[in-house]
Amino acid sequence: MVGQVLAAVPATLSVILWIIVLLSACSIAYWTYLVAFVARGYEYPEPEYGPGDVQARFLTVDSEQIVQESVNALPAAITDRHVIAEQPMDIDGATVHVVPESFECAAIRKGRALEWARRHVACEKEYVLFLDEDSLVTGFDGVPDADVVQFRERPRRSGSWLTYLAEVFRLGFQVEQRAFPSLSVPLYAWGGGIAIRAELEGWIGWDRKTMIEDTTFVWSVAADEGVELDFALARATFDTQAPPTIRAMIGQRSRWIAGSQAERGLLSRLYRTLTTVRNLAWAFSPAVPLLTFVPLFVPGTIAFELAFQVLSVAVFAFVIVWSILGVRYYGESPSVGAALLVLTPIVSILHSLGAFAGLVVPPTDFAVTQKVEPELVETTDREVEGD
Structure with missing residues (x-):
């Protein structure tokens, strides 16, 4: 035997x-x-809506100093600025909204804040530009004519050199995003820099329990038989912070893959596989x-x-x-x-x-990746490769 x-x-x-x-x-x-x-041959679409046609919404828990830097980096032409926070804070140049503890919905964490803002923050602009607390808007001159517009990212070093190099490595893989406008379903989305037509956001909403609310939103649009997903990848690139520690990066990646696996039911059999x-x-x-x-x-x-x-x-x-x-x-x-x-x-x-x-071991909840204060983040004036 x-x-x-x-x-x-x-x-x-x-x-x-x-x-x-x-x-x-x-x-x-x-x-x-x-x-x-x-x-091959993808050309970044030119903006057809200017910065004045955009409402900016920053999502944060309580990172006042980091949010202030991000608000300061917004183009002056974006005048409709809002911060959706979990704790009260004073931000110059933006209206702060605190999500009440009593607010209940199916969504959790960031998705809960997004859903509260959808219901309670009026928007008369064509687009809502969703940003993370550490998103620095650079090179932004408007939004192409699409229902969902993904902006590119460029993480900056905020702590560990190894996590920063891992982000450089990840962005090398993500050159595949140029193909996403040609797919019926984008394979993932980044909520730290994404513009969504206000009418579509109001229709689809964020009220679902998920750990990847940005990707789940675009998958939900694609799954809705009454909506045809019009997706574009823009040329502009926004700066963010790389995870400050290896532990934080592991937690972040764990949430990404667990959320992706959990939400596969929104996809067709081919994309699910x-x-x-x-x-x-x-x-x-x-x-x-x-x-x-x-x-x-x-x-x-x-x-x-x-x-x-x-x-x-x-x-x-x-x-x-x-x-x-x-x-x-x-x-x-x-x-x-x-x-x-x-x-x-x-x-x-x-x-x-x-x-x-x-x-x-899929997580059922997640901790928000802590950002570091602006003065501790590596600054850069490098130009991002256009391809």
Whole structure:
């Protein structure tokens, strides 16, 4: 009996390792398709609505100093400015609204505040521009004519260098966003810089329990048979803070993947499967380069060893590609770019740790990622790569 069990171990291990590397390969193949074919030739649409057609809403708990800096960074032409907070605060240049403790709805955390504002903050503008407390609006000259307009992001270093490099790495992967306007459903959204037509926001709302309220909103629009999703990616890029600590980044990624898995029911069967494959690949991808050493140290463990090694090396090559694209996107210095390339295996593992945790032990609630005071955040005047 023991001999039978031991004999089955290599076969079982071989199957597990092949599943991991094939999941990653499938995810990378789809990413390549999006970047090389769907996004090819995408041109950022020109604004058709000016800053005066926008109402800005900042979401915060109680970060007064951080919000003040973000309000100060708004273009002067955006005059309709609101801060939706959990605690009273004084902000120059914006109206502060405190969400009452008595307010009840299905949404939680940020979604609860968004839903309260939808019901109680009047908007006579064409668009509501949703911003996080640390969103610095840069290069904004208006909104393209679409129902949902995603602005790009550029996190700044606020603490750990490793979390900052992980954000550079992540933004290299996210060049795929250029393909999202061509998809029937954007694969994710970023609520720290997204403009939504006021009429659509009023129709769809935020009253649903979710940990990824921004992505859930666009998925809900796509799932509503009475609404056709008109999505655009804008050229303008807004600055935000990178997670200040590795622990904060892990918690953030855990929430992202757990929320994505929980909300898959809003998607069609095809997109549901696609999202699951991508999430699994993200959670287990750091193991792929390590797996190439298994046949070397334990020969005979994996079926079709040579094919496995070639495929796992090819998968790891894309980890390097995303680092290079991230450095290009940021316009980073050669020294920082070299550091990222050297540390890419470590950075990719840290980037995926939260995804693995969120997949294995999905959180049912989350803590807001704490931001640091403005004077502790690295400032930059780098130009973001247009591609």
